[in-house]
Amino acid sequence: MTMIEVNNLTKKFGEFYSIQKVDLQINKGEVFGFLGPNGAGKSTTIRHLMGFLQPTEGRCFIKGLDCRQSTAEIQKFIGYLPGEIAFIDKMTGQQFIKFIAQMRGLHDLTRAHELMQYFELNATGLIKKMSKGMKQKVGLVCAFMHNPEIVILDEPTSGLDPLMQTKFIEFILAEKEKGTTIFMSSHMIEEIEKTCDRVGIINAGKIVATETIADLKKRKSKKFLIEFHNEQELSRFLEEPFKIEKIGPTKAIVKVQGNVQTLLPTLANYQILDLDVISQSLEDIFMHYYEKGGTES
Amino acid sequence: MNFTLLKHEMLATVKLFCIILAVLMLYIISIVYMYNPEMSNTLKQLTATMPEMMAAFGMSNIGDSLIEFLSTYLYGFLLLILPLVFMIMLANKLIMGYIDNGSMAYLIATPNTRFKIVFTQAFFLVASIFILLSTTTLATIIFSEILFPNELDITAFLTLNIGLFFLHFAISGYCFLVSCSSKDLRTSYAYSTGVPILFYLIEALGNMGGSLEKLQYFTIYSLFDPEKLMAQDSSSIWMLGALFLIGMLCYMLAIRVFVKRDLYL
Missing domain, CATH: 1.10.238 (Recoverin; domain 1)
Incomplete structure (x- = not known):
């Protein structure tokens, strides 16, 4: 059953498109991550879901109800966390x-x-x-607090310390167990990875891709920063069949896609001072989709 | 109507309301107290020394009766400006205040339609003005009766205050409309303060006579004429009607604008 449906949603400010032809389907019990850099159109999409904005084109529905027309009805079973933290003083x-x-x-x-x-x-x-x-x-x-069926969260972990972020992730997983449908936006890929089933990636107002977290992980390449004992070791390592980028006399970055298993036995043959995992930033993910010209599923 | 919101607004406004009411009361009591034939002679002399200045604040012809005395000293300046200050602050707070600081998101993310929210706020604004003016009216009557029994023409005084309420109803409608349609709190304050003050200044300049006299027909304050109201002149009926219409139109438009507008929350 589709809980949240966004069809061809477009919002134009003057000549500028804040979001353009956004399509999304979120099923019951699903945790959907909405990933994108600042100003990509995440909050604008969410504001449409909440009925705050009138779309220039397209419509969105929650449980089959039009988000702009049946606002009060929809709010009965929805929970919302605004992106801007503002309360009554x-x-x-x-x-x-x-x-x-x-x-x-x-x-x-x-x-x-x-x-x-x-x-x-x-x-x-x-x-x-x-x-x-x-x-x-x-x-x-x-x-x-009202045990909503559907929750829409706009950057829920901003402002929380790392300990609380972990607690929040546990909390989201518990809500997922209960069958709550969750739509959350974020610009941090890690927290999306840990909680969501599927992810929609938005950039410059357009959906670049929607895919399952499993697919995203498979496609995501990992980068390791390796510091060798000396220059000879590094030049020997450069011969290996990996994507290697030399960044210093004894340092190099190795890019591994998918399975890390191939790298580890090779590394055992070298004298290494340090090994560091470089966490992949959003830009890297976007680059990946740009190179592919964007896949839409 | 949402009673939770209404109750919240009542608690949040009670302080401002009391301050405005206290200042008004202080002036009303002193003005009523000042009423006596000798004193009005002194004031007449004062008027004679600077007629234009006094005329600007609607204090040109001081009558001999208590009601004329009150209408001259209270209904030309104090009871126009102080309720205006109250309305401007309240109208801006009730809608734009919430939009500007973002907390409107929480209000409309509850199972209440935007219409319900904005209607509650509009109702609260009108009700506050009504209560404010009723209190001052009642207080004036009681105080006058204590100090000068049977001096005050109560029927005429009530008509005068009904006129005042309609005037403020219309102006508050305008302020509320500005509050619902502006893009931020600063613009909202600028327009809701600027236009009524400008109108009042034009009216004041017009009262001074001379070439500016024609100007005052362009302001809303020309629809509030204490003399005609007190005399229950037939033209005061359509003036009341016009004020009521302006107010209703503004409130209806304000509600419509708020229900339809884009909110960046």
Whole structure:
């Protein structure tokens, strides 16, 4: 069953296309990652899903309901975390959470308390004086406290410290177990990799690719920075059948696609000082798709 | 109508409301207190020394009755400007304040239609002005009756205040429209403050007479004429009608604009 459907969605500002012909389908129980650099159109797409913006062209649906027409109906089963952290000043976190719950007609706050405990949030202070991470937690509680069927999160981990990011990933996986459909945007590939089933990659307003995480991982090449004991070792290594880039007298970067197994036995024959994994950035992934001219599935 | 939101706005506005009301009360009580034949003679002398200055604030012809005295000193400046300050601050806070700081996202991400949200805010704005003016009206009547029993023509005074409410209803509609349609809080404040103040200044200059007199027919304040209202002149009926119409149109348009507009939240 398709929970979220985006058809040919286009938003134009003057002559500039913020997003162009975006198509997405997200199924029930799926965790979908929406990946792209800043300004690629992630938030614009999400704002359309929330019914905040009128599309120039195309439409989007949540559970078959038009996102622009049935906003109030849709909000009943949706949880939303805005990309911009903004609350009503002069309220404490608890007051705000209670206020939003009442606006939803939600009287049972047990889930909210569970969430506050899980995220270690002490919300008794004024929101104005909270740190970015604490505010983000308040937002997360508001997004999940009514046990929504579908959750839309716009860069959920921004502001969270690494420990909390890990906790958040565990939390998302638990929600996935419960069958919640999750749509989350991010510019960090690692967190998408750990949580999502499928990923949509957007750049400059266009969907570059949508594929499963397994495919993405397969296609993703790994880079290793290797420091050799001396120059002779390196020049000997350069003969090996790998994609090697020499970056210093004793340093080189090796690019391995898919299986790392082939590299390791070879390396055993060399005297190595250091071995480092270079995490692949978003740009590398994009380069990959640009080289291929973009695949659309 | 969303009562949770209404309650929240009430709590958030009570401070501003009380400050404005307190200042108004202070002036009303002192002006009523000042009413006595001798005192008005002194004021007449003051008017004679600088007629243009006093005329600018609608204080040209001081009547002998209490109601004329009140209408001259309260309904030419204080009861126009202080409620205006209140309306501008409130109208901007109720819609643009939330849009500008982004918290509108949370309000409309609840199962409430945008119409419901904006209608609640519009209702709250009108109700606040109504309560503010009712309180001042009631207070003036009570205080006048205590100090000068049977001096105040209550029917005429009520008509005057109904006129004042309609005037503020129309202006608040304009402020609300600006708040719903602007792109940010600064622009919203600029237009919702600038235009009414400009109108008021034109009106004030027009009152001073001379070549500027014709100008005042272009301002909304010309639709509020205390003398005609107190006399229950037939032309005051269509003036009230015009103010009501302007207000309704502004509010309806504001609601429509807010429901349809793009929100970057």
